[in-house]
Amino acid sequence: MTTSETARRTLRERLRGRSELGVCALLLGLGILVLTDAVTMDTDFAQRGPVGPTTVPFVVGALLLLVAVLLAVDVLRGGRGEAEGGEDVDLTEPGDWRTVALLVGVFLANAVLIGPLGFPISGALLFWGSAYALGSRNLTRDPLIAAGLALATFLVFNNLLGVPLPGGPLMGVL
Numbered sequence: 001m002t003t004s005e006t007a008r009r010t011l012r013e014r015l016r017g018r019s020e021l022g023v024c025a026l027l028l029g030l031g032i033l034v035l036t037d038a039v040t041m042d043t044d045f046a047q048r049g050p051v052g053p054t055t056v057p058f059v060v061g062a063l064l065l066l067v068a069v070l071l072a073v074d075v076l077r078g079g080r081g082e083a084e085g086g087e088d089v090d091l092t093e094p095g096d097w098r099t100v101a102l103l104v105g106v107f108l109a110n111a112v113l114i115g116p117l118g119f120p121i122s123g124a125l126l127f128w129g130s131a132y133a134l135g136s137r138n139l140t141r142d143p144l145i146a147a148g149l150a151l152a153t154f155l156v157f158n159n160l161l162g163v164p165l166p167g168g169p170l171m172g173v174l
């Protein structure tokens with residue numbers, strides 16, 4: 001056996017059982033991505049005081065890097081995460097992939113429909129579809145609540161916060 005094979009084997013043996021290092025790598029990558037985006041962000045459009053739009057991304061990116069380093073140090077010192085006991089979850093049962101597929105479909109439909117239909121309509125479909133996917137089957141109450149939530153969200157973002165959302169065909173009415 002060559003020295004490189006021995007080194008690879010010992011590295012593999014040292015890393016066995018330390019899958020948390022993958023989470024560290026993910027957090028490190030996300031932190032670098034957030035900091036890179038913060039550095040390259042165009043801030044001319046939104047600078048309204050000493051705290052600009054890059055402040056939060058810098059803080060979040062730095063905290064992601066800090067957590068990645070602290071977690072890596074803990075894992076390399078022998079720290080291990082506890083296995084999920086699940087409060088009222090039966091871990092022997094398979095996942096509910098139907099619900100996951102329905103939720104993914106609802107989110108993708110919202111992404112496709114938000115342009116032509118506007119946020120109030122696509123948001124109502126998103127909220128109602130999510131409630132349906134998660135088990136609510138009241139066909140009179142759920143669409144009304146979904147429409148109210150979507151309209152309230154649209155008005156808060158568009159009128160109060162000044163974040164323009166597409167209004168779609170309802171733009172003249174709202």
